[in-house]
Amino acid sequence: MKIAFTMHKPVIKYIFLLFLCGIFSPAVSQTKRIESLRTLYQSTTDKSKQVDLLIQICEQHNSFSPDTLLYYYSIAKNTFPQTQLQSYQLENFYLIYMIKVGEGEKAVELSDSLLKNYQATFPKKYYMEILNNKIAGLIRKNESKAAIENSFVLLNIAEKEKDTLFILKSYTLLGWANMEIEKYTDATKWLNKGISLTTNEKLLRSVPALFSNNASCYNNLSKDDSALYFVNKALYFAKQSEHLAAVCNALNIRASINIKKDYFAFAESDMNEALAVREKIGDPFYIIADMGTLATYYAMRKMPEKGIPISMKGIDLARKTKNIPRMIYLYQTLAENYKVSNMQNEYADALTKIIDLKDTLYQENSEDALAVLQTRYEVQKKENIILQQKLKIERNNYYLAGSTIVFILVSLLIILLYRNYRHVQKIKLENLLQEQKILSREAVIKAEEAERKRIAADLHDNLGSYAAAISSNTKSIKESPAASAATIIQLEENAQNMVTQLSDTIWVLKNEQLPFTSLCDRFKVWMQRLMRNYPEIKYNFNEEIIHDLIFSPSRMLHLFLIMKECVTNSLKHSQAKEITINFYSDTEWKIEIADNGKGFDTSNYLRGSGIENIRHRVEECNWRIELESKKESGTKIRISGNTTN
Amino acid sequence: MKAIIEKIKIGLTEDNRVNRNTFMDKVGQYPELDVIVTATNGHDFLEQLKKLESSLLPKVVFMDIQMPEMNGIDTIKIAKSIYPEIHFIVLTVFEDNENIFEAIRAGASGYLLKHENYFTIREAIEEVLEYGGAPMSPAIARKTLRLLGEKRNEVVTTEKSEIENLLTDREYEMLQHMINGYDAKRIGEITGISALTVRKHIANIYNKLHVNSKAQIISMAHKNNWVRPI
Numbered sequence: 001m002k003i004a005f006t007m008h009k010p011v012i013k014y015i016f017l018l019f020l021c022g023i024f025s026p027a028v029s030q031t032k033r034i035e036s037l038r039t040l041y042q043s044t045t046d047k048s049k050q051v052d053l054l055i056q057i058c059e060q061h062n063s064f065s066p067d068t069l070l071y072y073y074s075i076a077k078n079t080f081p082q083t084q085l086q087s088y089q090l091e092n093f094y095l096i097y098m099i100k101v102g103e104g105e106k107a108v109e110l111s112d113s114l115l116k117n118y119q120a121t122f123p124k125k126y127y128m129e130i131l132n133n134k135i136a137g138l139i140r141k142n143e144s145k146a147a148i149e150n151s152f153v154l155l156n157i158a159e160k161e162k163d164t165l166f167i168l169k170s171y172t173l174l175g176w177a178n179m180e181i182e183k184y185t186d187a188t189k190w191l192n193k194g195i196s197l198t199t200n201e202k203l204l205r206s207v208p209a210l211f212s213n214n215a216s217c218y219n220n221l222s223k224d225d226s227a228l229y230f231v232n233k234a235l236y237f238a239k240q241s242e243h244l245a246a247v248c249n250a251l252n253i254r255a256s257i258n259i260k261k262d263y264f265a266f267a268e269s270d271m272n273e274a275l276a277v278r279e280k281i282g283d284p285f286y287i288i289a290d291m292g293t294l295a296t297y298y299a300m301r302k303m304p305e306k307g308i309p310i311s312m313k314g315i316d317l318a319r320k321t322k323n324i325p326r327m328i329y330l331y332q333t334l335a336e337n338y339k340v341s342n343m344q345n346e347y348a349d350a351l352t353k354i355i356d357l358k359d360t361l362y363q364e365n366s367e368d369a370l371a372v373l374q375t376r377y378e379v380q381k382k383e384n385i386i387l388q389q390k391l392k393i394e395r396n397n398y399y400l401a402g403s404t405i406v407f408i409l410v411s412l413l414i415i416l417l418y419r420n421y422r423h424v425q426k427i428k429l430e431n432l433l434q435e436q437k438i439l440s441r442e443a444v445i446k447a448e449e450a451e452r453k454r455i456a457a458d459l460h461d462n463l464g465s466y467a468a469a470i471s472s473n474t475k476s477i478k479e480s481p482a483a484s485a486a487t488i489i490q491l492e493e494n495a496q497n498m499v500t501q502l503s504d505t506i507w508v509l510k511n512e513q514l515p516f517t518s519l520c521d522r523f524k525v526w527m528q529r530l531m532r533n534y535p536e537i538k539y540n541f542n543e544e545i546i547h548d549l550i551f552s553p554s555r556m557l558h559l560f561l562i563m564k565e566c567v568t569n570s571l572k573h574s575q576a577k578e579i580t581i582n583f584y585s586d587t588e589w590k591i592e593i594a595d596n597g598k599g600f601d602t603s604n605y606l607r608g609s610g611i612e613n614i615r616h617r618v619e620e621c622n623w624r625i626e627l628e629s630k631k632e633s634g635t636k637i638r639i640s641g642n643t644t645n
Numbered sequence: 646m647k648a649i650i651e652k653i654k655i656g657l658t659e660d661n662r663v664n665r666n667t668f669m670d671k672v673g674q675y676p677e678l679d680v681i682v683t684a685t686n687g688h689d690f691l692e693q694l695k696k697l698e699s700s701l702l703p704k705v706v707f708m709d710i711q712m713p714e715m716n717g718i719d720t721i722k723i724a725k726s727i728y729p730e731i732h733f734i735v736l737t738v739f740e741d742n743e744n745i746f747e748a749i750r751a752g753a754s755g756y757l758l759k760h761e762n763y764f765t766i767r768e769a770i771e772e773v774l775e776y777g778g779a780p781m782s783p784a785i786a787r788k789t790l791r792l793l794g795e796k797r798n799e800v801v802t803t804e805k806s807e808i809e810n811l812l813t814d815r816e817y818e819m820l821q822h823m824i825n826g827y828d829a830k831r832i833g834e835i836t837g838i839s840a841l842t843v844r845k846h847i848a849n850i851y852n853k854l855h856v857n858s859k860a861q862i863i864s865m866a867h868k869n870n871w872v873r874p875i
């Protein structure tokens with residue numbers, strides 16, 4: 001039968017096709033998806049497939065003008081065969097068209113009848129879709145209360161059906177409805193619920209309005225950063241799903257955020273892009289919003305000559321589509337422009353008009369907003385009065401202005417002079433501090449140099465004398481080989497001493513920081529080696545290190561040599577059987593060398609016994625030395641200091 | 646079968662010719678020691694070792710620390726992982742405690758000053774062969790205590806390997822005594838345990854210091870072809 005149909009009516013088909021081409025060719029391809037669908041449609045001859053494709057095209061209604069939607073709908077309606085479900089779907093598109101052209105009353109009627117005619121065999125999502133559109137219609141008609149009621153119904157069904165997409169759509173509608181009656185905080189509550197419901201990008205892509213409405217609310221609540229975040233997300237999702245209307249919305253919202261922040265360049269580019277897209281789509285509801293944004297922009301840039309005509313155009317359009325919230329918005333932008341151009345009377349008139357409109361709006365939607373209304377009314381009345389008073393004051397202010405300027409100039413002069421003085425003082429102080437720094441640094445360098453010189457001098461003296469001794473030893477061996485046995489022993493001693501001296505010096509020079517324990521350890525090793533020659537003598541070490549003090553290289557070397565001398569002395573003279581060394585370090589340091597030898601009379605010690613030398617060395621370093629010795633009960637030498645430099 | 650006094654096979658790795666000669670002079674006059682490896686740096690040493698049969702490896706190797714191309718510490722690290730039976734004694738001119746400690750951690754069992762006399766050298770070899778490690782100098786013992794002793798107070802891990810590296814109470818005690826400059830005999834007298842047991846504890850401490858990532862080093866050894874092909 002299908003074949004017979006096409007064969008018998010080739011002419012009609014031909015004209016039909018021409019008609020289609022006529023529509024399709026000059027039309028601009030708004031989105032890739034639409035383009036591909038159209039190509040597909042043009043290449044199909046199967047009529048039932050054609051209906052399907054036309055339905056798919058209609059689904060992209062957010063990206064073309066209402067008139068275009070009507071065309072597609074008309075063609076589809078007259079394409080047969082079509083199933084009952086397909087007819088039902090097409091009626092939905094007609095509903096959408098009505099809403100877009102502002103026939104709110106008729107739209108709501110149609111939606112009610114469609115809901116009544118819903119067949120249980122149809123998938124539930126179509127019921128929800130129609131309900132969704134009804135709510136949109138209610139909002140556009142400014143019946144926010146009814147819209148909210150119906151949104152809850154939709155939400156319930158969606159939750160029962162576990163349809164996340166329609167849950168999101170319900171939240172979007174709730175947010176939008178609250179937004180239209182300026183209940184921004186409530187609106188964000190609903191919208192955020194939707195946003196946090198899922199992270200599924202595919203779903204979120206279908207409801208970019210969720211984000212753009214949220215952005216708009218935050219913008220009205222002066223929360224710029226949140227607004228910007230959400231509007232960028234909205235833009236992202238809208239572009240992903242090629243939802244041109246949503247792209248426009250988002251761009252405009254972002255523009256108004258940027259205007260508030262004075263980022264005019266960004267705002268301008270966004271608005272231009274939005275306007276360009278909007279022309280393509282041609283939905284009056286949103287065109288008005290665009291005009292509003294533009295008008296605000298012009299007011300901010302002090303270009304009322306552009307702002308006023310655009311505001312008026314917007315007001316006209318809003319009046320035609322009976323959109324009171326939009327009218328209020330456009331009167332506000334108009335008022336802004338009047339203010340900027342100093343047209344006081346027109347400004348006052350605009351403000352009055354706004355109050356009137358708000359009356360209507362609030363009466364239609366909620367009784368309890370009267371209080372809010374009252375306050376706003378008072379505020380705006382006061383603003384009027386203030387404006388008039390301002391005018392009066394301005395006229396008589398020239399004298400005051402003049403004398404103020406003189407006063408300011410004089411005080412500026414005084415401030416400048418004072419600051420100059422302060423600056424000079426500061427520089428002087430800084431110079432002094434610099435000098436101090438340099439001096440102290442020089443002192444440190446000098447001290448370090450003196451230190452090095454001291455060590456070098458010691459080394460020179462000692463090594464020099466050993467080297468000379470070695471040299472003379474070898475010479476005498478050469479000259480008289482017979483007497484060389486003793487000389488060889490001396491030679492070995494001198495050479496060994498030289499190596500030891502070198503080793504000790506390198507030990508202190510190698511490290512910048514020499515802790516007390518380093519001295520203890522090295523001394524123990526030295527003593528161990530030495531005591532191998534005195535196997536009958538016992539030796540002990542005790543240490544108590546609470547805080548390991550740091551010594552400078554020359555001091556540590558000094559102390560080391562002093563200790564060596566004490567022990568050598570004890571071995572030479574005391575005939576002790578046991579030697580004990582105690583090390584202590586905390587806030588001060590102490591070294592005790594005790595033996596149980598024969599002791600000596602401290603008041604009458606022999607010269608050259610080495611004690612004199614030791615005492616001299618200790619005092620040179622500003623350290624203390626205590627000597628305890630009694631005949632037959634041993635000797636105890638205690639060296640201590642509380643500075644290490 | 647002739648009764649030969651088993652010569653102790655030793656090795657020397659030293660880059661300075663004068664030092665090498667001095668060592669050889671000291672050691673050469675005594676028949677008990679047989680210097681079978683003389684190398685001039687780490688690479689040379691490892692190459693020579695590769696060519697020796699396992700029964701002919703030296704028992705004790707004296708290793709200089711500062712050498713060109715490959716220094717003593719790195720050489721010990723690698724050699725110890727390929728030939729764990731060899732004992733290393735590092736040679737130092739001026740008792741550089743930092744490097745000595747690092748060498749011990751890398752696997753050395755003791756250190757000597759470069760110009761010690763023969764008897765000291767002999768004593769060190771005996772100590773290392775019989776007891777697994779020479780008693781530590783106070784400075785080295787102190788460093789060891791600082792490194793291993795602190796961990797005793799933080800029992801935060803239950804990994805077997807971590808616990809194995811903590812010091813036992815006896816070992817802790819040993820270290821305290823070595824810080825005080827006592828030798829093994831003296832420590833035995835003070836603590837009331839035999840000198841042999843003291844040395845065993847000391848050997849264990851050395852083992853705990855020889856912490857190396859064996860796997861890492863063995864793979865490096867294979868990569869550089871130091872391991873004898875089987």
